[in-house]
Amino acid sequence: MSLDAKTVAKMARLARVGLSDEQVHTYQKEMQGIIGWVDQLNEVDVTDVPPMIGTGLAQPRLRDDQVTDGNCRDEVLSNAPDREGPFYTVPKVVE
Amino acid sequence: MMSSIFDHTLASAREALRSRKISAVELVDAHIDAIERLDDGLNSFITRTPEQARLAAKEADALLAKGEGGSLCGLPIGIKDLFATEGVRTTAASKILGNFVPPYESTVTANLKRDGAISLGKLNLDEFAMGSTNLTSAFGGVENPWKRRDSDAKLVPGGSSGGSAAAVAAGLVLGATGTDTGGSIRQPAAFCGIAGIKPTYGRCSRFGTIAFASSLDQAGPMARTLQDCAILLESMAGFDPKDSTSVNRPVPHYEAALGRGVKGLKVGIPKEYRIDGLPAEIEAIWQQGINWLKEAGAEVVDISLPHTKYGLPAYYIAALAEASSNLARYDGVRFGERVSGASLDALYEATRAAGFGDEVKRRILLGTYVLSSGYYDAYYLRAQKVRTLLQRDFLKAYETVDVILAPTAPSGAFAWDEKPTDPVQVYLNDVFTVPASMAGVPALSVPAGLDGRGVPLGLQLIGRFFDEETLLAAGSVLEQAASFTHRPTIHAGVSA
Numbered sequence: 001m002s003l004d005a006k007t008v009a010k011m012a013r014l015a016r017v018g019l020s021d022e023q024v025h026t027y028q029k030e031m032q033g034i035i036g037w038v039d040q041l042n043e044v045d046v047t048d049v050p051p052m053i054g055t056g057l058a059q060p061r062l063r064d065d066q067v068t069d070g071n072c073r074d075e076v077l078s079n080a081p082d083r084e085g086p087f088y089t090v091p092k093v094v095e
Numbered sequence: 096m097m098s099s100i101f102d103h104t105l106a107s108a109r110e111a112l113r114s115r116k117i118s119a120v121e122l123v124d125a126h127i128d129a130i131e132r133l134d135d136g137l138n139s140f141i142t143r144t145p146e147q148a149r150l151a152a153k154e155a156d157a158l159l160a161k162g163e164g165g166s167l168c169g170l171p172i173g174i175k176d177l178f179a180t181e182g183v184r185t186t187a188a189s190k191i192l193g194n195f196v197p198p199y200e201s202t203v204t205a206n207l208k209r210d211g212a213i214s215l216g217k218l219n220l221d222e223f224a225m226g227s228t229n230l231t232s233a234f235g236g237v238e239n240p241w242k243r244r245d246s247d248a249k250l251v252p253g254g255s256s257g258g259s260a261a262a263v264a265a266g267l268v269l270g271a272t273g274t275d276t277g278g279s280i281r282q283p284a285a286f287c288g289i290a291g292i293k294p295t296y297g298r299c300s301r302f303g304t305i306a307f308a309s310s311l312d313q314a315g316p317m318a319r320t321l322q323d324c325a326i327l328l329e330s331m332a333g334f335d336p337k338d339s340t341s342v343n344r345p346v347p348h349y350e351a352a353l354g355r356g357v358k359g360l361k362v363g364i365p366k367e368y369r370i371d372g373l374p375a376e377i378e379a380i381w382q383q384g385i386n387w388l389k390e391a392g393a394e395v396v397d398i399s400l401p402h403t404k405y406g407l408p409a410y411y412i413a414a415l416a417e418a419s420s421n422l423a424r425y426d427g428v429r430f431g432e433r434v435s436g437a438s439l440d441a442l443y444e445a446t447r448a449a450g451f452g453d454e455v456k457r458r459i460l461l462g463t464y465v466l467s468s469g470y471y472d473a474y475y476l477r478a479q480k481v482r483t484l485l486q487r488d489f490l491k492a493y494e495t496v497d498v499i500l501a502p503t504a505p506s507g508a509f510a511w512d513e514k515p516t517d518p519v520q521v522y523l524n525d526v527f528t529v530p531a532s533m534a535g536v537p538a539l540s541v542p543a544g545l546d547g548r549g550v551p552l553g554l555q556l557i558g559r560f561f562d563e564e565t566l567l568a569a570g571s572v573l574e575q576a577a578s579f580t581h582r583p584t585i586h587a588g589v590s591a
Contacts, residue, residue, distance in 0.1 A: 003464070007464070008460065011460045011463045011464050011467065012460060014463050014467065015419060015423075015447075015459050015460060015463040016426070016440065016443035016444050016447055017444065017447045017448060017451065017456055017459060017460065018444035018445055018447065018448035019448065019456075027456070027457060027460060030457060030518055031457065031460060031461055031464070033517065033518070033519060034411070034461060034518055034519060035461075035464075037408060037519045038408040038409075038411060038412055038474070038478075040404075040405065040408055041405055041408050041409060041412075041474075041477055041478060041481055042477075043405075044402070044405055044477075044480075044481050044484065046477060046480035046481065046484070049480040049483050049484060050480070050483055051476055051479030051480050051482070051483065052479050052480070052482040052483040052486060053310075053479065054310050054340060055296045055297065055310070055340075055486070055534075055535030057295070057296065057297045057340075057342050057535065057560060058297050058339065058340045058341060058342050060339075061339075063336065072198070075198035075199075076198070078196070078198055079194075079195055079196065079197075079198075079429070079430035079431070080428075080429060080430065081427060081428070081430070081431065081432065081433035082433060088428050088429055090428055090439050090442065091435075091436065091437065091438055091439050091441075091442055093438075093439050
């Protein structure tokens, strides 16, 4: 499958990674190479093979519906790059 | 030759501390001094914590004097900077977490602390553990303390746990934590001439370990001997309710398995690992390993792991997809570096453009691609199905063999400037380590010898789910037969 510059720019937009035109060009070449290489997976017959989701070793488990952690607002906020009191700040989202 | 404090293994230092032949303060001070002497060059540490370590050493001596203290009391170790450590900067070797100070402790490091281990600091790695060279770190590459006989060129320590491997090999710490997603403990261990274990997925808690690919990430020990690894693993492992993939089963006394021997053990040799272009030296060390196990009474059996070839491409799809999702959290709002923007989207884009390095960006973009609408089935779903086939290969093999022997990496350590520019060529470093990661089975690497240029080579053993003990028993036989006592050029015990 071919991976063009437009697709790379779209992925960058979806992943919210800002890229210059020059970077889009560089990544396009590298990503095209990697995708060409992984295309060999098409040789494998996966008919009736279920996808492996985790290793299946840990059993899903339930626990008592009790609060076991929390009450640590200041710790949670301690690494905020910018804050006002107990709030994170972001640029204006709603006019 | 006069014996030096740097001749100690973790195990022998433990005995010397308990019998009060040395104090924890002496031991810790000597290692802090070695870091100050050697690590400006090696760059194996991102953050050094000598003050905390000295305080902890005093407390350890007080306990040891009373005959108390945990299994690791007073022993200096290093922590890969992917484990959250309360109050100590944790960066994942990324600019985006350059000033992140976790308000909580990872379960693995909490376990080591509980048992009295003393951290000398946070060890360098590839950014977000993405790489096989330790050259993608935002804090600079790590130098392998080994050199080729005929050259002074800086060699890579392997990756992603390259700082851990280099620090252990150079004698700056007695052991270290690593994490292994596709070979990140085993490959650097092999490149630096030390031992390392990637336990069964679910054996060590992932809580507080910065996530790369959650279905593959597994913490494990790195040290100069397998006994040291066994001691560390026993402390690190165990059930943790805070990790939904943690498995609730007892932690064995791993050290006890070391002397079991391999008499009657069936060792599988996978024919698919004899890849085209495998260097003769790697082939030879593998054959040497086969002979050593045979001489010790093991039965060697040829086996087939038919989907081996597809392990790497399936791994890269699965790992990159999970990485793109895991790394979505670095948005410049709640923690980490922020670059302002006029809108929220502009802030995200600018923050992530400035905060992530090239390798991480490429992986996020590819991960986004294989998960995106229209490509999900062709790539991600297919890779997960191939993963099932890879796991079935191992489960089938373990119907006839107890353990599998293979090389750890397709080469020894290469020079910084020999790193291929093609990403696919770099990925091929992990060709022998990725299949066990995909299956979730445990594996270890043990130093087996030197190549023609004097650089260490490792052998890998891959075992059954939760059978780290058989790995240790067989690994110990290899370790004794190899009697690997070589030391790297740069070592704490070599006076300047």
